[in-house]
Amino acid sequence: MKTDLPQTVRLADYEPPAFSVDAVDLTFDLEPQRTVVTAVLQLRRTGGAPGGPLVLDGENLDLLEVLVNGKKLSPPAYETSEDALTVFDPPEALTLETRVAINPKANTRLEGLYVSNTMFCTQCEAEGFRRITYFPDRPDVMATYRVTLRGDKAAYPVMLSNGNNVSNTDLGGGRHEAVWEDPFPKPSYLFALVAGDLAMVEDRFKTQSGRDVTLRIFVEHGNEDRCDYAMDSLIRSMRWDEERFGLEYDLDIFNIVAVSDFNMGAMENKSLNVFNAKYILADASTATDADFANIESIVAHEYFHNWTGNRVTCRDWFQLSLKEGLTVFRDQEFSSDQRSRPVKRIQDVRALRARQFPEDSGPLSHPVRPDAYIEINNFYTATVYEKGAEVIGMMQTLLGQDGFNDGLRLYFERHDGQAVTCDDFVAAMADANGKDLSHFKRWYSQSGTPEVTVTSAYDAGKKAYTLTLEQMTRPTPGQSEKQPLHIPLRIGLLGANGGDLDLVSDSGALDGGLVHLTEERQTVTFTNIPDRPVLSVNRGFGAPIALNTDQTDADLAFLMAHDSDPFARWEAGQQYATRLMKAAVTAMASGEAGDPKGQDAFVAAVKNILEDNSLDPAFKALAITLPTEEFVGEQLPVVHVDEIHAVRAALRRKIGADLQAEFRAAMAANEVREPFAPTAEQAGRRALRNAALAYLTADYGPEAAKLAKESFDRADNMTDTIAALSILTEVDGPERSAALEAFETRWKDNAQVMDKWFALQAVASRPDTLSHVKALTKHPCFDIRNPNKVRSLVGAFAMANPVRFHAKDGSGYTFLADSVIELDSLNPQVAARMLGTLGSWRRYDADRQALMRSALERIVAVPVLSKDSYEIASKSL
Numbered sequence: 001m002k003t004d005l006p007q008t009v010r011l012a013d014y015e016p017p018a019f020s021v022d023a024v025d026l027t028f029d030l031e032p033q034r035t036v037v038t039a040v041l042q043l044r045r046t047g048g049a050p051g052g053p054l055v056l057d058g059e060n061l062d063l064l065e066v067l068v069n070g071k072k073l074s075p076p077a078y079e080t081s082e083d084a085l086t087v088f089d090p091p092e093a094l095t096l097e098t099r100v101a102i103n104p105k106a107n108t109r110l111e112g113l114y115v116s117n118t119m120f121c122t123q124c125e126a127e128g129f130r131r132i133t134y135f136p137d138r139p140d141v142m143a144t145y146r147v148t149l150r151g152d153k154a155a156y157p158v159m160l161s162n163g164n165n166v167s168n169t170d171l172g173g174g175r176h177e178a179v180w181e182d183p184f185p186k187p188s189y190l191f192a193l194v195a196g197d198l199a200m201v202e203d204r205f206k207t208q209s210g211r212d213v214t215l216r217i218f219v220e221h222g223n224e225d226r227c228d229y230a231m232d233s234l235i236r237s238m239r240w241d242e243e244r245f246g247l248e249y250d251l252d253i254f255n256i257v258a259v260s261d262f263n264m265g266a267m268e269n270k271s272l273n274v275f276n277a278k279y280i281l282a283d284a285s286t287a288t289d290a291d292f293a294n295i296e297s298i299v300a301h302e303y304f305h306n307w308t309g310n311r312v313t314c315r316d317w318f319q320l321s322l323k324e325g326l327t328v329f330r331d332q333e334f335s336s337d338q339r340s341r342p343v344k345r346i347q348d349v350r351a352l353r354a355r356q357f358p359e360d361s362g363p364l365s366h367p368v369r370p371d372a373y374i375e376i377n378n379f380y381t382a383t384v385y386e387k388g389a390e391v392i393g394m395m396q397t398l399l400g401q402d403g404f405n406d407g408l409r410l411y412f413e414r415h416d417g418q419a420v421t422c423d424d425f426v427a428a429m430a431d432a433n434g435k436d437l438s439h440f441k442r443w444y445s446q447s448g449t450p451e452v453t454v455t456s457a458y459d460a461g462k463k464a465y466t467l468t469l470e471q472m473t474r475p476t477p478g479q480s481e482k483q484p485l486h487i488p489l490r491i492g493l494l495g496a497n498g499g500d501l502d503l504v505s506d507s508g509a510l511d512g513g514l515v516h517l518t519e520e521r522q523t524v525t526f527t528n529i530p531d532r533p534v535l536s537v538n539r540g541f542g543a544p545i546a547l548n549t550d551q552t553d554a555d556l557a558f559l560m561a562h563d564s565d566p567f568a569r570w571e572a573g574q575q576y577a578t579r580l581m582k583a584a585v586t587a588m589a590s591g592e593a594g595d596p597k598g599q600d601a602f603v604a605a606v607k608n609i610l611e612d613n614s615l616d617p618a619f620k621a622l623a624i625t626l627p628t629e630e631f632v633g634e635q636l637p638v639v640h641v642d643e644i645h646a647v648r649a650a651l652r653r654k655i656g657a658d659l660q661a662e663f664r665a666a667m668a669a670n671e672v673r674e675p676f677a678p679t680a681e682q683a684g685r686r687a688l689r690n691a692a693l694a695y696l697t698a699d700y701g702p703e704a705a706k707l708a709k710e711s712f713d714r715a716d717n718m719t720d721t722i723a724a725l726s727i728l729t730e731v732d733g734p735e736r737s738a739a740l741e742a743f744e745t746r747w748k749d750n751a752q753v754m755d756k757w758f759a760l761q762a763v764a765s766r767p768d769t770l771s772h773v774k775a776l777t778k779h780p781c782f783d784i785r786n787p788n789k790v791r792s793l794v795g796a797f798a799m800a801n802p803v804r805f806h807a808k809d810g811s812g813y814t815f816l817a818d819s820v821i822e823l824d825s826l827n828p829q830v831a832a833r834m835l836g837t838l839g840s841w842r843r844y845d846a847d848r849q850a851l852m853r854s855a856l857e858r859i860v861a862v863p864v865l866s867k868d869s870y871e872i873a874s875k876s877l
């Protein structure tokens with residue numbers, strides 16, 4: 001907690017460390033309320049002013065002792081402050097020994113060493129290690145670690161840290177000791193320890209060069225039989241990384257621990273990944289298909305970090321995307337190969353648009369490589385992660401898969417064991433391919449979503465088709481002037497029969513089906529085009545841009561039916577639906593009648609999709625799902641919350657009513673009768689079946705309640721249960737409470753499943769939702785100290801229920817501000833995440849603007865506010 005104004009940290013001020021640490025020897029005497037940490041550091045001056053002091057980071061530490069080269073120091077030879085230990089006149093090389101006491105049990109921030117249920121665990125990224133011991137807590141200080149853990153044998157039979165377990169000793173008196181050594185030098189943020197009474201599941205993996213690796217997943221007792229899918233995902237990830245990139249695991253042991261209280265998804269600590277239990281535990285009765293897919297991708301993500309993050313790490317936290325963007329790209333590729341590539345792409349683009357686009361157009365917009373921060377934890381963002389992954393993906397597009405692989409090989413050749421920058425990564429890519437990527441690199445430093453406008457002209461006499469492409473990026477905080485970016489656009493031209501025409505052009509910008517838009521304005525002329533074609537542009541969503549085109553409704557319907565690029569086929573439907581909804585919202589907001597007739601052609605296009613036997617069910621489910629209310633809102637000058645909600649609901653009712661027979665047929669055809677399996681194939685059928693059910697029940701009337709309740713009662717897996725329950729939470733009538741109660745009775749002892757129950761009630765669009773949410777904060781299963789619970793209830797309400805969160809009377813904002821203020825004193829990282837939604841206040845009408853601003857002002861005015869919440873709230877205003 002800071003009472004003085006928080007400091008901004010700038011990339012431009014980067015200085016190499018004054019002292020490096022070669023080796024660390026840590027000893028933990030583990031007690032929940034008083035753990036004593038002894039640290040012996042081998043330090044060596046590597047920079048800074050000659051003779052300058054040795055400054056180590058440290059927060060919330062009770063310093064017991066300091067020794068230099070075995071000699072005890074006392075002030076003024078050293079000095080401590082709120083966040084540092086300073087040793088004056090240090091030798092050029094020294095052994096520094098410190099002993100500190102910490103209170104893990106009181107650590108509600110869940111950064112550093114803390115207690116979750118009864119187990120000890122750690123989260124050190126980004127700057128948690130300084131809450132464990134005094135240390136130069138920055139990623140460019142890499143050391144080898146030897147860790148001794150001592151604790152009660154009965155309470156902590158399992159004691160883990162990074163690397164290899166080199167000894168275990170009974171200490172007598174009911175205590176024991178375990179020693180771990182990690183041979184790979186690593187930054188402090190990758191340190192981890194776990195101690196507890198845990199169950200374990202074990203498997204093995206043989207690497208391509210023949211190394212036998214023991215794989216272990218540790219969970220709380222009773223969860224052993226819910227680890228199979230995570231273990232299988234791990235094994236598939238290890239194999240995939242060898243096959244795709246030739247990257248092999250480098251130790252004999254790989255451990256994963258599932259923890260109930262965790263601020264984020266998971267953490268890639270060297271050989272000891274710590275996970276939010278939500279992303280490990282699964283079986284048919286407790287996990288949805290989406291949960292299984294998340295487990296697969298997050299297990300892979302953390303495993304992939306062993307090379308992209310651990311073996312090569314970040315020089316400083318501004319380079320976070322060096323490891324995160326690259327590793328997200330890798331996990332997306334993995335999931336695409338394991339499942340359906342087009343379906344994965346659509347899901348990723350949906351997520352990018354839902355989270356990254358709004359971030360990039362709001363007050364918290366920042367580049368993939370930010371140049372300033374107050375609290376680094378606030379920069380684990382969709383921009384650094386997902387837009388970062390898009391930037392990597394564009395490099396692969398520019399270099400080809402072989403060229404990209406060559407670049408990656410050179411990157412590891414040059415930088416294995418180092419802490420490097422995004423520039424180093426791009427240089428390896430460029431050098432391996434003999435390409436100049438300096439223009440492309442602007443994607444790292446320029447924030448904002450580029451808007452590309454494409455206009456077309458057909459010259460029937462010359463049989464020539466000309467595209468004019470223009471790019472523009474709006475100003476973002478701190479960047480009023482924008483430069484053109486290098487935007488690779490995959491293009492197709494469809495002929496009258498729906499097939500792709502050959503692309504012939506003398507324009508240098510065209511390279512295969514790829515147009516390189518590098519300037520503000522370019523034209524490309526295609527020759528030999530018999531008739532005016534239908535344009536398909538940014539196929540595969542190869543560039544993370546917003547697009548304006550002159551496509552007609554008929555063009556979009558044509559693309560929905562024929563585009564050879566599945567992403568573009570889906571996208572055409574989204575654009576078409578968005579266009580209809582925007583028009584209806586605008587009409588409604590100005591008191592005019594809409595044009596429901598215009599919607600019939602769209603419904604016909606949806607019918608086509610449903611009946612197209614060449615499409616797989618997972619794709620169909622996505623293609624018939626309308627863009628979210630949030631997405632429609634972003635396309636409008638002012639977010640008309642209530643009108644958007646009404647229009648989207650009405651369009652869903654219309655589609656449901658017009659295509660009753662088709663949806664019934666789709667439900668019947670996609671009923672899964674085999675035993676549940678978490679495969680993409682079954683998941684696709686369930687998705688389509690449940691999307692059809694949702695359309696059939698879109699009016700939430702008595703018939704809908706009956707149909708949904710029937711489905712709820714019949715469900716034998718969590719996916720179908722949740723699909724039915726999400727409809728039932730919207731209906732009025734006895735089915736709603738009957739289903740909610742049945743679910744609660746069955747699952748009240750399973751915290752992870754109860755999270756779903758909280759979330760469903762929080763996102764219900766019914767007018768009484770906020771009062772339910774408030775009542776649920778008093779539910780015995782709710783706990784404000786558990787991040788998953790907060791995200792399920794408060795987070796879901798504020799981030800996934802636009803019509804109720806933005807209630808005209810401001811009640812949603814007041815509830816959020818109250819929750820954030822309460823949470824900030826316990827867990828600033830989670831509090832700061834919750835309040836991000838208020839940052840979009842400029843997008844709403846004047847009344848809502850005022851209410852959202854005053855909620856933000858109330859947060860900023862809290863006398864003792866964390867850096868985390870202060871940064872988000874103050875930048876939002």
Ligand code: ARG
Nearest residue numbers: 125126264266267268377380
């Ligand atoms: N490196 C982790 C991952 O993406 C995330 C850690 C986030 N920690 C934080 N304090 N923000 O795999």
Ligand code: ZN
Nearest residue numbers: 301305324327
């Ligand atoms: Zn990551």
